Amino acid sequence: MLDLMAEAEPLNPARRRAPRADAVRNREAIVEAAAEVLAEQGAAVDVREIARRSGVGMGTLYRHFPKKEDLVRTVLRRDFSQWAESARLAAVDAEDPWAALADFYQQALTGYARHRAIVENLALTWAEPDLEGIQQLRRVIERLCARATAAGLLRPGVTTDDLLLLLISLGHAVQLTDECRPHLWTRLLHISLDGLRPGHRAPLPADPDQPR
Amino acid sequence: MLDLMAEAEPLNPARRRAPRADAVRNREAIVEAAAEVLAEQGAAVDVREIARRSGVGMGTLYRHFPKKEDLVRTVLRRDFSQWAESARLAAVDAEDPWAALADFYQQALTGYARHRAIVENLALTWAEPDLEGIQQLRRVIERLCARATAAGLLRPGVTTDDLLLLLISLGHAVQLTDECRPHLWTRLLHISLDGLRPGHRAPLPADPDQPR
DNA sequence: CTTTATCCGGAGCACTTGCTCCTGTTAAAA
DNA sequence: TTTTAACAGGAGCAAGTGCTCCGGATAAAG
Numbered sequence: 001m002l003d004l005m006a007e008a009e010p011l012n013p014a015r016r017r018a019p020r021a022d023a024v025r026n027r028e029a030i031v032e033a034a035a036e037v038l039a040e041q042g043a044a045v046d047v048r049e050i051a052r053r054s055g056v057g058m059g060t061l062y063r064h065f066p067k068k069e070d071l072v073r074t075v076l077r078r079d080f081s082q083w084a085e086s087a088r089l090a091a092v093d094a095e096d097p098w099a100a101l102a103d104f105y106q107q108a109l110t111g112y113a114r115h116r117a118i119v120e121n122l123a124l125t126w127a128e129p130d131l132e133g134i135q136q137l138r139r140v141i142e143r144l145c146a147r148a149t150a151a152g153l154l155r156p157g158v159t160t161d162d163l164l165l166l167l168i169s170l171g172h173a174v175q176l177t178d179e180c181r182p183h184l185w186t187r188l189l190h191i192s193l194d195g196l197r198p199g200h201r202a203p204l205p206a207d208p209d210q211p212r
Numbered sequence: 213m214l215d216l217m218a219e220a221e222p223l224n225p226a227r228r229r230a231p232r233a234d235a236v237r238n239r240e241a242i243v244e245a246a247a248e249v250l251a252e253q254g255a256a257v258d259v260r261e262i263a264r265r266s267g268v269g270m271g272t273l274y275r276h277f278p279k280k281e282d283l284v285r286t287v288l289r290r291d292f293s294q295w296a297e298s299a300r301l302a303a304v305d306a307e308d309p310w311a312a313l314a315d316f317y318q319q320a321l322t323g324y325a326r327h328r329a330i331v332e333n334l335a336l337t338w339a340e341p342d343l344e345g346i347q348q349l350r351r352v353i354e355r356l357c358a359r360a361t362a363a364g365l366l367r368p369g370v371t372t373d374d375l376l377l378l379l380i381s382l383g384h385a386v387q388l389t390d391e392c393r394p395h396l397w398t399r400l401l402h403i404s405l406d407g408l409r410p411g412h413r414a415p416l417p418a419d420p421d422q423p424r
Numbered sequence: 425c426t427t428t429a430t431c432c433g434g435a436g437c438a439c440t441t442g443c444t445c446c447t448g449t450t451a452a453a454a
Numbered sequence: 455t456t457t458t459a460a461c462a463g464g465a466g467c468a469a470g471t472g473c474t475c476c477g478g479a480t481a482a483a484g
Contacts, residue, residue: 017429017430017482017483018482019430020430020431020480020481020482021481021482022431022432022480022481023430023431023432023481026431026432046470046471046472047471047472047473048471048472051433051434056432056433057432057433057434058433058434058435058472058473058474059431059432059433059434059474059475059476060431060432060433061433062472062473062474063431063432066473067472067473068471068472068473123384123388126388126389127388127392155403158403161393161396162396162399162400162403165385165388165389165396165397165400166385166400166403168384168385168388169381169382169384169385169400170381172335172380172381172384173377173378173380173381176335176338176339176377176380177338177377180339181373181419181421183417183418183419183420183421184373184374184377184419185377186417187374187416187417187419188374188377188378188381190407190414190416190417191367191370191374191378191404191407191408191416192403192404192407193407194406194407194412195402195403195404195405195406195407195408196403196407197412200406200409202402204399204402204403205395205398205399205402206395207393207395207396207399208395209393209395229452229453229459229460230452231460232450232451232452232460232461233451233452234450234451234461234462235451235460235461235462238461238462258440258441258442259441259442259443260441260442263463268462268463269462269463269464270442270443270444270463270464270465271444271445271446271461271462271463271464272461272462272463273463274442274443274444275460275461275462278443279442279443280441280442280443
């Protein structure tokens, strides 16, 4: 393979010039500004606000991201991965499977608090589970669930879906309370986690969609 | 006091004619249609859609309700009260304080499921607790909380705020899952309720905003 | 340096949505 | 029945928002 087409897109028959330096700078500035704004105000923000804050015109923004949703997804992919990864790391530090689960929730919800767009998207994701990112998170939770169940530390019958829905649900509580009374959602987390421990008098009602 | 002004607004010095029959009919039709639409699509709905569905022109709608929010609040007051009351009734039927609490949540969340605007408003209400309706709900929960605590059936330290936030948080889960997998939120409710029972190894972290 | 393909940026378009205005209509008083 | 004040209803206005267009600027090739 000749090196003259090694650095560009190998699939494109037409030779593409390298992107201009200012274009690269601008693209980064746009993503950075969009990440800020999305975290603050959620996905309903005006595109002009993103352009303004990144010091770039509308034309520039729309050349890099032809649809607003392209930009939103780019930012979300980035932030979502980073968020899930840091929650995962918090979990693997703990040797006790139960502590791992608790640390995961604590870390995930803390990171949640300041990113409105992630909350919106995670909830939306429930209806569209094929979205990348949710799968990543699912795998983390699946593993935590399996570990805790194997150790007998998790209530029998608790599924990955239960834990995921709990995360989304608590995420909503976090968003409501974190600014004014952050202790409230912490208390709710404790209550929910205790409900996940084994030893309760009645088994959970079955989930017919979960063969097992 | 003479009876000639007894049926109108006594505070208004100008004599007001009785409202026309068609105006009364229209007002009711508007409220009815708005309730439907708000339940289906939430408060972000187009006013034209409400006008269309109630068979009334924009002018008529806006004479009865000068701002969209006036209409929304009217509907919300009606539906919210009715919803909270039916949840309260489900609770007083049970003699056991714990069953009362469980029945309350079950009933409230079931009614929740099909009313998007109530969910939105209840969450919004957290930031603006003076809103009427939330107080009504608070009192119901306060009473349930006191009863269960007095009977020793509720985990020590659980507050009305905890129970209210749990309701809002679960409400979000209900909205996400009720259409496709309604069993999921029921399971989450069971888990949370079990976390509210006494007998857990660690006390809840204190809420500094809750003097006690 | 010159050339030119690429890029920049904001004015402006198309559409939505909350709300108003105005003309013809109708219920209720005289 | 006649009169008249209230009402009905849709066209239209103003503001917001996603997106496009095109003249001017500029980085990279020759």
